[in-house]
Amino acid sequence: MLVYLKIYRYNPEAGRNVPSYDTYNIEAEPTDRVLDLLEEVKGHIDGTLSYRRSCAHGVCGSDAMRINGRNMLACKVLVKDVGSEITVEPILGLPVLKDMIVDMEPFFDSYKAVMPFLVNDDIPADGKERLQSPEQRERFDDTTKCIMCAACTTSCPVFWADDQYVGPAAVVAAHRFIFDSRDQAGDDRLKILSDHGGVFRCRTAFNCTEACPREIHVTQAIAEVKQAITS
Amino acid sequence: MTTQAKVKPSFEAIAWRAMRYSGILLIPLAWFHVYLQDVIVGVHAIDIDYVALRLDMVAWVVYDMALLAFAFAHGMYGLRQVSFEFIHGERARRNVSLLILGLWLVVSLIGAVALIGGARPELISH
Numbered sequence: 001m002l003v004y005l006k007i008y009r010y011n012p013e014a015g016r017n018v019p020s021y022d023t024y025n026i027e028a029e030p031t032d033r034v035l036d037l038l039e040e041v042k043g044h045i046d047g048t049l050s051y052r053r054s055c056a057h058g059v060c061g062s063d064a065m066r067i068n069g070r071n072m073l074a075c076k077v078l079v080k081d082v083g084s085e086i087t088v089e090p091i092l093g094l095p096v097l098k099d100m101i102v103d104m105e106p107f108f109d110s111y112k113a114v115m116p117f118l119v120n121d122d123i124p125a126d127g128k129e130r131l132q133s134p135e136q137r138e139r140f141d142d143t144t145k146c147i148m149c150a151a152c153t154t155s156c157p158v159f160w161a162d163d164q165y166v167g168p169a170a171v172v173a174a175h176r177f178i179f180d181s182r183d184q185a186g187d188d189r190l191k192i193l194s195d196h197g198g199v200f201r202c203r204t205a206f207n208c209t210e211a212c213p214r215e216i217h218v219t220q221a222i223a224e225v226k227q228a229i230t231s
Numbered sequence: 232m233t234t235q236a237k238v239k240p241s242f243e244a245i246a247w248r249a250m251r252y253s254g255i256l257l258i259p260l261a262w263f264h265v266y267l268q269d270v271i272v273g274v275h276a277i278d279i280d281y282v283a284l285r286l287d288m289v290a291w292v293v294y295d296m297a298l299l300a301f302a303f304a305h306g307m308y309g310l311r312q313v314s315f316e317f318i319h320g321e322r323a324r325r326n327v328s329l330l331i332l333g334l335w336l337v338v339s340l341i342g343a344v345a346l347i348g349g350a351r352p353e354l355i356s357h
Binding site for chain 2: 158161162163164187191194195196198200203226229230
């Protein structure tokens with residue numbers, strides 16, 4: 001099938017100071033991924049096209065971009081699922097550096113702000129392991145699946161407008177440890193997230209849940225953190 | 232598990248919870264208001280005598296005050312959230328929040344005074 005591909009281009013270093021779109025007609029299979037189309041353009045038509053990609057199998061979370069207006073991983077979405085007219089743009093809410101590459105620092109700053117690591121200074125009972133029941137592990141299982149692609153955070157309309165909001169991904173990262181029975185810093189995280197840039201800025205638009213390529217129930221995780229703070 | 236311990240509620244947490252509780256209350260308050268005025272009484276039957284009769288009853292005055300205060304609070308809280316998309320400074324946000332809270336208080340008080348004062352049909356020339 002012939003795919004009409006429209007790609008966002010921005011490269012101030014090469015004089016493309018004003019964002020514009022380049023268009024290509026690419027021959028593709030319906031089972032090709034959008035990433036394959038981008039590889040075709042970069043490899044055979046225009047080597048200056050820039051985007052992040054690493055594993056290309058939906059694990060590393062590098063190639064989150066807006067495909068036909070929705071945040072997706074280019075390596076996970078198939079041509080047959082988005083049609084023969086495809087528009088590829090960078091994710092919203094973060095400064096665009098070049099083409100599909102955005103500055104992820106604000107995203108990682110929010111991530112770091114919620115202490116996304118296990119805090120426990122006690123010596124385990126047996127000196128080796130901190131045991132956990134299957135039920136205790138299940139409590140935060142969903143939020144362990146996050147690959148930090150930023151698809152959720154950059155689909156959030158509150159994050160677009162408010163740079164102080166930590167965003168859904170940071171709440172997911174906090175959720176993963178808040179509800180971990182082995183962790184001891186849940187209260188510190190809840191305190192951070194109860195502040196004015198925390199979970200109460202969420203307006204439950206559900207964009208994050210829809211955008212997550214790992215199918216994490218992001219809005220539910222945010223609601224559970226809200227409940228943990230207010231209960 | 233650390234989440235068992237109590238976290239001192241922030242203003243955001245208190246406001247969020249207040250919106251949830253008052254939102255639940257608003258559902259019966261607003262729907263019964265609509266049902267009473269539009270279905271049982273009918274908008275064409277509402278006149279100054281009806282309003283005066285209604286506001287003579289303390290229960291209706293309290294009902295209308297609650298409806299006004301809660302509904303207006305939700306509008307003001309929404310306005311506060313929207314304003315935060317345009318105002319990013321911490322001090323400016325606090326000032327806007329106080330302004331909105333003050334506006335809510337003043338309008339709710341004016342409404343309460345009007346409801347308590349009731350209607351006086353004798354002042355209306357038929």
